[in-house]
Amino acid sequence: MRDNEGKLNKTWAVFLIAFLCCALWSSAIPSVKIGYRLFDIDTTKTSSVILFAGMRFFFSGIFIILFQSIQAKKWVRPQKSSAKYIMVLGLFQTILQYVFFYTGVANTAGVKASILVAMNTFFAILVSALIFRYETLSLKKIIGCIIGFAGVVLINTAGSSFEMSFHVLGDGAMIMSAAANAFAASFTKKYSKYENPVTLSGYQFLFGGAVLILAGLLTGGEIRQVSPGAILILIYLILISSVAYTLWMILLAHNPVSKVAIYGFMNPIMGVILSSVILSDEKKITTGILVVSLILVSAGILIVNGQFRRNKNNTGQKDLATEKK
Secondary structure, eight states, X not given: OHHHHHHHTSHHHHHHHHHHHHHHHHHHHHHHHHHHHHTTOOTTOHHHHHHHHXXXXXXXXXHHHHHHHHHHTSOOOOOGGGHHHHHHHXXXXXXXXXXXXXXXXXXXXXXXXXXXXXXXXXXXXXXXXXXXXXXXXXXXXXXXXXXXXXXXXXXXXXTSOOOOOOOIIIIIXXXXXXXXXXXXXXXXXXXXXXXXXXXXXXXXXXXXXXHHHHHHHHTTOOOOOOOHHHHHHHHHHHHHHHHXXXXXXXHHHHSOHHHHHGGGGHHHHHHHHHHHHHOTTSOOOOHHHHHHHHHHHHHHHHHHXXXXXXTTTTHHHHHHHHHHO
C-alpha cells in the first residue's frame, strides 16, 4: 500500500491519472447531449435534466460499491463516523455542484459556461490555501492558473461572440457550481484521512444521486423514452463518473490540491475537441487555435507542478505538516 501511495505522489503518475480523468469527463459532454436525445429529455425543463443526472450518479455509486465489494470479497460499508463525511461530500460534490451547473447551463451562453466551468481550478486552489490551509498560495501557482485559464478562454472564444454581461441564474449559478466543486476537493482531502476515498466516492454518489432523483421527480421531471441505445449511453456515463471521480478523489487524498486541480484546465480543451469530432453541430476549432490553447494550458500545469519538483523537500513537507495539524 505504501508503494502505491509513493507512486501516486509522482508527477508522472499524477499526470497520467489526471489526463485519463479529464479525457473521460470530456467525453461525458457529448455523451450527455446524446443521452438527452436518446431519452427524449426536454433540456429546457431543468427538473428532467436533474432527474437524468441523479440516475447517472446514483447508479455510479452502486457500481463503485459493488466493484469495491467484489475486490474485498465482502460488502463494503463506511464507518458509522463517516456518515457525516458522505453527506457533506454528497451535498457539495454532487447535489449543489450539479443543481447549480444545470441551472447555469440553461441560462447562459455555451461559451461563457465553458469558461466559467474552468473557474473550478482557481477556486479549488484558493479554498485549499486560504480556507483549509492545506498549502501556501504562491505567486507561481497564481501565474500558472492565469496562463492555463488563458488557454481555456482562447479555445472557447475563438470565432464566437462573447457577451459582457452577468445573469444571476446563468453566470451566477455557474460560479456557485465551481465553488461547490472547490469545497468538495478540500473536503475530499480532509475526509480521506479517516475513510477510504473509494468508499467515500461510492456512497457520496449514492446519497447525492438519490437526492437529485427525488428532487427531479418532485418538480415534475420525466424520462419520456427508453431504448437499448439510451441504456448503453447511460451505462457509459455511469462508468465515466465511477472511474473518473474515484481516481480524482484518490489523487486528492495523496497530493496537494493545487497539484491535482491545475489539470482541470484540460477539461474544457478536451471537451471542445471531442464535441467537434462527435457532434456535427458543434463549432470547429482551427489547428492553430488548438495548438496555442494546449501550449498555454500545458505551461500553466508545468509552472504549478514545477514548484513541487524543485522544492519537494521543502514545500511538499510543509503541505503535509500543515495538513496534519
